[in-house]
Amino acid sequence: MPPRPPRDLSIGQAARRCGLSIPTLRYYESIGLLPPARRRDSGQRVYDAAALQRLAFIQRCREIGFPLDDIRSLADWAEQPERACGTLQQRTEAQLTLVRDRLRALRRMELGLMDVLARCEGGCGGSCTALAAGG
Incomplete structure (x- = not known):
């Protein structure tokens, strides 16, 4: 029922x-x-x-x-x-593009954070430069 x-x-x-x-x-x-x-x-x-x-x-x-x-x-x-489904399809495709762009940006952030952590794991010795460009 x-x-x-x-x-x-x-x-x-x-x-x-x-x-x-x-x-x-x-x-x-x-x-x-x-x-x-x-x-x-x-x-x-x-x-x-x-x-x-x-x-x-x-x-x-x-x-x-x-x-x-x-x-x-x-x-x-x-x-x-x-x-027609055209409106829904167009908006969904546009939203999917935005989500994929955000995912790429988040992946870049993840890699950057992992790099900082890897540099910090080696020990900062009191003067950590892990966040410095090319540190």
């Missing part, structure tokens, strides 16, 4: 279910990333299955490094299935 869709959830329940903090959920709503929540008579925000699905999409996009502006347009795009 497939899981039942969640009933309407309070902001705290929705935040816990999505692995977010309450301020983050409010922020996403304030910047228009998440449509304004329906409110109970008491004024308490209420999140339905569609909101949770959008939050899951936002979280997945954040996990793979998309900036918020891209997530906003991708989330809007995802809600219109008749649209």
